[in-house]
Amino acid sequence: MKTGDKMDRINKEFLNYFKSKPKERVNLDISLELVASYSIRADFKIGIEKMYALKNLKEFAYARVDSRNLIYGIDFVYNSLNNYFDIEDEKIIEIIEEYGMKISFDSSQREYRYMSINGPSVRRLMEALQYREFEFKFKNMYYNPRIIKGELPISIDLEMSNKEILIKSEEVLPVPISQKGDVVFYRGDIYLLSSENGIYYKKLYTVLDEFKEISFTKDKVSEVLTNVIPKLQNLSNEVKIDKKIQENISQKLQVKYYFDLEEEKITCDVKFEYEGEDEGKFIIKNIEKEEEAIYRLYTYYFEKDKNKYIFRGNDNQLYDFLSKEINRLKNIGEIYYSDKLKAKKIYNSTYIKVGLGEEVNHYLEFSFEIEGVNQSEYKNIIDAFKANKRFYKLGNGNFINLEDEKTKEMFKLMESLGFTNNLNDMKIHTSKSLYINDLLTGKKLPYIYGIEKTKHIVDKFKNVDNITSKIPKDLNATLRDYQIDALNWFETLDYCGFGGILADEMGLGKTLQTIAFLLSRKGKKSIVITPTSLIHNWKNEFEKFTPSLRVGIAHSLKGEREKIINSLENYDVILTTYGALRNDLEKYEEINFDYCIIDEAQNIKNPTAVSTDAVKAIKAKNRFALTGTPIENNLLELWSIFDFIMPGYLYNVSKFNAIFIRDESQIQNLKKMIKPFILRRTKKQVIKELPDKIERKFLVELNKEQRKIYRVYVNDIKDKLKEKNDIKDKITVFSYLTKLRQLCLDPSVIVEGYKGKSAKIEACLEIIKEYTEENNKILVFSQFTSVLKNIGKKLSKNNIEYSYLDGQTKAIDRIKLVGEFNESKDKKVFLISLKAGGVGLNLTSANTVIHFDPWWNPSVENQASDRAHRYGQREVVEVIKLISKGTIEEKIVQLQENKKQLIDDIIDGNLSDTSVLKNLSDEEILNLLK
Numbered sequence: 027m028k029t030g031d032k033m034d035r036i037n038k039e040f041l042n043y044f045k046s047k048p049k050e051r052v053n054l055d056i057s058l059e060l061v062a063s064y065s066i067r068a069d070f071k072i073g074i075e076k077m078y079a080l081k082n083l084k085e086f087a088y089a090r091v092d093s094r095n096l097i098y099g100i101d102f103v104y105n106s107l108n109n110y111f112d113i114e115d116e117k118i119i120e121i122i123e124e125y126g127m128k129i130s131f132d133s134s135q136r137e138y139r140y141m142s143i144n145g146p147s148v149r150r151l152m153e154a155l156q157y158r159e160f161e162f163k164f165k166n167m168y169y170n171p172r173i174i175k176g177e178l179p180i181s182i183d184l185e186m187s188n189k190e191i192l193i194k195s196e197e198v199l200p201v202p203i204s205q206k207g208d209v210v211f212y213r214g215d216i217y218l219l220s221s222e223n224g225i226y227y228k229k230l231y232t233v234l235d236e237f238k239e240i241s242f243t244k245d246k247v248s249e250v251l252t253n254v255i256p257k258l259q260n261l262s263n264e265v266k267i268d269k270k271i272q273e274n275i276s277q278k279l280q281v282k283y284y285f286d287l288e289e290e291k292i293t294c295d296v297k298f299e300y301e302g303e304d305e306g307k308f309i310i311k312n313i314e315k316e317e318e319a320i321y322r323l324y325t326y327y328f329e330k331d332k333n334k335y336i337f338r339g340n341d342n343q344l345y346d347f348l349s350k351e352i353n354r355l356k357n358i359g360e361i362y363y364s365d366k367l368k369a370k371k372i373y374n375s376t377y378i379k380v381g382l383g384e385e386v387n388h389y390l391e392f393s394f395e396i397e398g399v400n401q402s403e404y405k406n407i408i409d410a411f412k413a414n415k416r417f418y419k420l421g422n423g424n425f426i427n428l429e430d431e432k433t434k435e436m437f438k439l440m441e442s443l444g445f446t447n448n449l450n451d452m453k454i455h456t457s458k459s460l461y462i463n464d465l466l467t468g469k470k471l472p473y474i475y476g477i478e479k480t481k482h483i484v485d486k487f488k489n490v491d492n493i494t495s496k497i498p499k500d501l502n503a504t505l506r507d508y509q510i511d512a513l514n515w516f517e518t519l520d521y522c523g524f525g526g527i528l529a530d531e532m533g534l535g536k537t538l539q540t541i542a543f544l545l546s547r548k549g550k551k552s553i554v555i556t557p558t559s560l561i562h563n564w565k566n567e568f569e570k571f572t573p574s575l576r577v578g579i580a581h582s583l584k585g586e587r588e589k590i591i592n593s594l595e596n597y598d599v600i601l602t603t604y605g606a607l608r609n610d611l612e613k614y615e616e617i618n619f620d621y622c623i624i625d626e627a628q629n630i631k632n633p634t635a636v637s638t639d640a641v642k643a644i645k646a647k648n649r650f651a652l653t654g655t656p657i658e659n660n661l662l663e664l665w666s667i668f669d670f671i672m673p674g675y676l677y678n679v680s681k682f683n684a685i686f687i688r689d690e691s692q693i694q695n696l697k698k699m700i701k702p703f704i705l706r707r708t709k710k711q712v713i714k715e716l717p718d719k720i721e722r723k724f725l726v727e728l729n730k731e732q733r734k735i736y737r738v739y740v741n742d743i744k745d746k747l748k749e750k751n752d753i754k755d756k757i758t759v760f761s762y763l764t765k766l767r768q769l770c771l772d773p774s775v776i777v778e779g780y781k782g783k784s785a786k787i788e789a790c791l792e793i794i795k796e797y798t799e800e801n802n803k804i805l806v807f808s809q810f811t812s813v814l815k816n817i818g819k820k821l822s823k824n825n826i827e828y829s830y831l832d833g834q835t836k837a838i839d840r841i842k843l844v845g846e847f848n849e850s851k852d853k854k855v856f857l858i859s860l861k862a863g864g865v866g867l868n869l870t871s872a873n874t875v876i877h878f879d880p881w882w883n884p885s886v887e888n889q890a891s892d893r894a895h896r897y898g899q900r901e902v903v904e905v906i907k908l909i910s911k912g913t914i915e916e917k918i919v920q921l922q923e924n925k926k927q928l929i930d931d932i933i934d935g936n937l938s939d940t941s942v943l944k945n946l947s948d949e950e951i952l953n954l955l956k
Contacts, residue, residue: 049107049108049109049110050074050108050109050110051074051109051110051111051112052072052073052074052104052109052110052111053072053073053074053077053115054070054071054072054111054115054118054119055070055071055072055077055160055161056068056069056070056118056155056158056160056161057069057070057160057161057162057163058160058161058162058163059162059163059164060162060163060164060165060203060211064144064145064148064202064203064204064205065142065143065144066142066143066144066148066151066203067140067141067142067143068140068141068142068143068151069139069140069141070083070118070122070141072098072104073098073102074101074102075101076099076101076102078098078099078102079139080122080139081138081139082138082139083122083125083126083129083138083139083141084126084127084129084138085126085138086122086123086126087122087123087124087125087126087127087129088126088127089104089105089106090106090119090123091123091127093105093106093107114154114157114158115158117154118151118154118155118158121147121150121151121154122141125141126138144205145204145205146206148203148204148205148209149204149206149208149209149218152173152209152216152218153173153218155173156173156175157173162211162216164211169214170214171211171214171215171216172215172216173215173216173218174215174216174217174218175217175218176217177260177261177262177263178200178210178212178217178219178227178261178262178263179212179263180195180197180199180200180212180262180263180264181195181196181197181262181264181265181266182194182195182230182258182261182262182264182265182266183195183196183265183266183268184250184255184265184266184267184268184271185268186268186270186271189243189244190241190242190243190244191241191242191244191246191247191250191268191271192239192240192241192242193230193234193239193240193241193242193250193254193258194234194238194239194240195234199212199231199234199235200212200217200227200231201231202224202227202228202231203216204224206221206224206225206228207219207224207225207226207227207228207229207231208220208221208223208224208225209224210227210231219261220260223257223260223261226257226258226260226261227261230258230261247271247308248308248309248310248311251271251275251308251309251310252309252310252311252313255267255310271308274306274307274308275307275308275309275310276300276301276302276303276307276308276309276310277300277309277310277311277312278300278301278302279298279299279300279311279312279315279316280298280299280300280301280359280360281296281297281298281315281316281319281358281359281360282296282297282298282299282359282360282362283295283296283319283355283359283360283361283362284296284297284362284364285352285361285362285363285364285367286364286366286367287364287366287367287369287370290423291336291337292336292337292344292347292367293334293335293336293337294323294328294334294335294336294337295333295334295335296319296320296323296335298311298316298319315358318358319358319359322354322355322358323335326339326343326347326351326352327339327343327347341419342416345372345416345417345419345425348370348372348425349372349417349425349427349429370423370424371398371424371425372417372424372425372426372427373396373398373399373420373424373425373426373427374427374430374432374433375430375431375432375433375436377396377397377398377399378394378395378396378397378433378436379393379394379395379396379397379475380392380393380394380395380436380474380475381393381474381475381476382454382462382474382475382476382477382480383476385456389453389454389455389456390453390454390456390459390476390480391452391453392443392445392452392453392454393452393475394440394445394452396426399420399426400421403418403420403421406418407426407428408437408440410426410428411428411434411437411441412441412689415428416428416429417429434691438691438692438695439462439695441685441689441692442461442685442686442692442695442696442699443458444677444681444685455674455675456480456522457522457524457672457675458675458699459480459484460480460484460701460702461695461698461699461701461702462474462477462480463477463480463484464698464701495510495513495514495517495546496546497510497513497542497546498542498545498546498548498572500545500572500573500574501542501545501571501572502570502571502572502573503538503542503571505538505539505542506712506715507712507715508534508707508711508712508715509534509535509538509539509542512528512530512539512543512705513539513542513543513546515528515705516528516539516540516543516650517543517546519648519650519703520543520547520648523648524648524672524702524703525648525649525650525651525670525671525672525703526650526651526671526703526704526705527627527650527651527652527653527656527667527668527671527703527704527705528540528650528651528652528653528705529652529653529654529655529656529704529705529706530654530705530706530707530708531654531706531707531708531709531800532654532793532796532797532800532904533709533720533722533902533904534707534708534709534712536625536652536654537563537564537567537625537652538567538571540554540623540650540652541567541568541571541572541575542571542572544572544575544598544599544621544623545572545574545575547620547621548574548575548598549598550598550620550621551594551597551598551600551617551618551619551620551621552598552599552600552619552620552621552622552623553599553600553601553602553614553619553621553622553623553644553646554599554600554601554602554623554624554625555602555603555604555607555622555623555624555625555641555644556601556602556603556604556624556625556626557603557604557625557626557629558581558603558604558605558727559725559726559727559785559789560625560626560725561579561581561601561602561603561727562725562727562911563723563724563725564601564625565577565579565601566723566725568599568601575598575599576596576597576598576599577597577598577599577600577601578590578593578594578596578597578599578600578601579601579602580600580601580602580606580610581601581602581603581606584609584610587602587606587609587610588610588613591610591613591614591617592613594617604629604637604640604641605637607637607640607641607644608636608637608640611640611643614643614644614645615643617645618645618646618647619644619645619646619647620646620647620648621646621647621648621649621650622641622644622646622648622649622650623649623650623651623652624641624649624650624651624652624670625652625653626652626653627651627652627653627656627667627670628653628655628656628663628667629641630642630666630667630670631659631662631663631666631667632663632666633662633665633666633669633679638666638670641670642669642670642673649670649671649672650671651667651670651671653667654796654800655796655799656704660687661682661686661687661696662679662682662683662687664676664700665679665682668700668703671703672703675699675703676699676700708800709873709901709902709904710901713901713902717902718899718902718903719891719902719903719904719905720902720903720904720905721904721905721907722904722905722906722907723907723909723919724789724793724906724907724908724909725909725910725911726785726786726789726908726909726910726911727785727910727911727912728770728785728910728911728912728913729782729783729785731773731782731783732769732770732773732782732784732785733912735769735773735777735780736766736769736770736913739765739766739769740766743762743765743766746762747759747762763914766913766914767879767914767915767918768810768813770786770879770910770913770914770915771784771786771787771808771810771813771878771879771910772784772786772787772812772813772816774816775810775812775813775816784816785910786878786908786910787813787816787817787820789908790806790817790876790878790908791817791820791821791824793876793906794806794821794826794855794876795824795826797874798826798854798855801854802854802872802873802874803847803854803855803856803871803872803873803874804854804855804856804872804874804875804876805856805858805869805872805874805875805876805890805893805894806855806856806857806858806876806878807858807859807860807863807875807876807877807878807887807890808857808859808860808877808878808879809859809860809861809879809881810859810879811832811833811859813878813879814830814832814857814858814859814878815830817857817878818830818857821855821857826854826855827850827852827853827854827855828853828854828855828856828857829843829846829847829853829855829856829857830843830856830857830858831843831856831857831858831859831862831863831867832858832859832862832863833859833861833862835862840867843856844867844868844869847869847871847872848868848869848870848871849871856869856872858890858893860881860886860887860890863890863893867893868893869893869894870894870899870900872893872894872903873894873899873901873902873903873904874894874903874904874905874906875890875891875893875894875903875904875905875906876906876908877890877891877905877906877907877908878908879908879915880907880909880915880918880919880922881918882918882921882922883922884922887907891903891905907919
């Protein structure tokens with residue numbers, strides 16, 4: 027045959043081999059016969075309509091593997107590719123195939139028809155036959171048995187005669203048909219037992235089949251009841267115990283552990299006592315409990331030595347055993363201790379005695395004692411605690427339990443008070459009284475003797491909520507309840523001689539609350555230190571709320587600052603900045619203030635900064651700090667602020683680091699220590715006292731470069747107006763004014779090549795950072811899209827996600843942007859042009875609105891604010907208006923207030939509507955340029 031013809035034939039056969047054909051189901055008949063005690067012979071037939079004997083199992087197995095045809099008759103040719111068996115038959119076919127493949131090629135063996143089954147294969151076959159019919163020949167009788175798993179339906183009797191007890195059964199017993207005994211034939215059905223039950227049943231069957239009963243003497247009753255009967259009950263669904271036996275059975279076990287100390291080693295003797303054992307009752311031993319009782323000793327590092335168990339563990343294991351595991355044995359039995367072992371002690375908090383002595387110069391003596399322990403070991407005990415040891419082993423072999431919660435809290439207290447390195451001179455400042463009392467109230471400490479010596483301080487703070495401070499009559503403001511609470515807090519701390527941190531969330535009036543306190547201390551000398559960007563806000567607040575206070579502004583030019591400082595007697599309050607304070611520090615060296623207040627106290631978070639040193643160098647009887655974020659990055663920032671308000675309260679920086687930063691378990695104690703001196707409220711906490719909308723102006727001072735450019739433009743505009751005399755040309759005037767407004771926002775949008783910063787953008791960014799850290803969502807409105815885009819660049823640089831919308835945004839995209847912003851947890855800022863987003867948007871997920879620049883018509887600003895402040899808003903909305911100090915923006919705000927009845931129209935970005943101008947005089951227009 028040519029090569030090409032051969033390949034064609036192979037290709038044709040190959041394609042035919044893989045060709046899809048409908049398969050036809052084949053039936054399977056099975057006949058089994060018990061041919062010997064534990065040997066079964068199986069005969070099989072297959073076919074579709076007519077059944078054919080499987081005369082050669084070996085040939086059938088290999089034909090299936092190779093997918094060859096097996097011809098059984100004219101009407102039936104079997105091929106595994108064309109035929110199939112159902113799921114249950116396929117299990118049997120797989121057994122046949124496996125059997126056939128194992129038949130060796132033996133020329134003397136001519137017939138491979140029957141399958142011989144014995145050993146474990148008997149059970150395997152029966153499990154495969156569990157859900158199908160088959161024929162079983164047993165002792166020349168034919169059956170169609172069910173395959174049943176579970177107990178045998180036979181009765182086994184335990185009877186008592188005069189001298190012995192008998193195990194017997196009146197029934198014909200099931201016959202084991204597997205060598206292991208786990209397959210038995212009974213009344214036409216086949217039962218499958220577990221492997222273990224099969225072994226026991228085979229033994230029972232063998233004896234009863236020969237002797238009909240099994241007899242034991244009466245002294246073996248307990249053993250039979252304990253060991254034999256439970257196993258028979260697993261085999262049979264009915265085990266009958268003679269009434270005479272049943273009425274005298276006892277199985278109640280009492281385990282008893284006897285512990286002793288022999289040659290410094292702990293020993294244990296275990297006794298098993300059954301109720302009624304001495305009275306001749308039949309005992310069913312609780313083998314499982316007896317084994318558990320012994321096993322527990324082994325798990326606790328005891329080993330058997332002759333008739334006792336001896337502890338062989340190390341110190342860690344001995345401590346565990348004596349402190350807790352020996353008590354766990356009580357769940358098993360009774361525990362008995364020898365007098366020697368009782369002397370082995372585990373010291374806990376009940377042995378620790380601490381106390382406070384008399385107060386001398388605001389300090390209390392602190393005493394510490396562990397009852398029964400030599401003081402020479404105290405230092406090692408504390409070192410073990412600081413090293414996070416679970417215990418300390420004393421020289422006499424006893425243990426100090428360092429895991430006991432009250433003991434740990436006591437040592438933590440000592441560590442937080444700074445005593446763990448020096449136990450000789452222990453004194454506590456009265457400011458720590460509140461902290462100790464708080465721990466006692468929490469019931470984490472044992473009793474402290476002498477705690478009543480701090481009573482007057484504790485009572486003062488306990489009653490702070492009941493104190494009603496007298497609100498100064500000349501305060502031009504109505505304080506809300508939470509603000510009155512702050513005034514009480516200020517006065518309580520001041521009365522006790524303590525400083526504090528007012529850490530209210532932004533928008534709750536920290537400035538007003540502080541000013542009210544300073545007004546209540548009128549006649550005292552105070553200094554208030556603020557960031558440069560906030561000094562004018564403070565100045566305005568003083569002028570607005572406390573005009574009777576004499577406030578000197580030590581800011582701006584050096585000569586003016588020195589003049590204010592040198593005439594201190596003329597002022598109640600000196601208002602200065604961090605930068606000015608650094609430059610004027612020598613001038614303050616000889617001045618003793620009554621109060622020193624710092625705003626945005628995070629400015630001194632760096633303990634090593636020059637600004638921090640300058641602030642802490644100010645001499646004052648009492649100090650307070652204001653900040654919404656006392657901790658921004660790490661605990662050292664908190665230490666630095668406390669080092670200002672109460673120097674030494676949190677120790678020096680290295681000690682603070684060792685106690686509270688290196689040991690995270692001390693954080694809770696740190697919280698307790700600082701709690702009385704920090705007042706923090708959020709808008710959510712006081713929402714019932716707040717109006718739906720809080721509005722506040724935030725004055726921003728232009729930086730040096732901005733001021734210079736702004737002045738140049740103002741002078742240039744004035745000159746142009748004089749030359750052209752075109753003040754009547756209102757459109758021209760407003761184009762000039764628009765440029766000035768843009769310079770206030772960001773000079774880079776007007777001045778080509780401007781590389782300096784924008785004070786307004788920087789201030790806006792700081793507010794956004796602080797507010798988003800508190801999970802607030804913010805809307806930022808501006809009339810100028812170019813400025814909004816620059817703000818967006820700053821946000822991206824600081825990894826702050828935001829949304830953006832202006833007049834170029836399509837209507838469908840507006841809806842999508844609003845939905846995304848309201849649902850997003852990541853996007854917390856929405857930049858919106860005033861014209862495009864002032865109406866038609868529902869942004870109630872936001873609770874803060876920033877107006878980056880003031881608009882001529884306040885109603886337009888209000889409409890924009892109402893994107894957040896509208897139906898569906900559940901939080902207080904804070905509206906912040908950023909105003910550039912000393913610029914046209916201040917004049918616009920003033921114009922809004924003076925001309926509200928005139929400003930009824932909206933001027934678009936192209937300034938095409940001049941109706942506002944028509945109502946302004948020439949003098950008012952020129953005033954905008956001053």
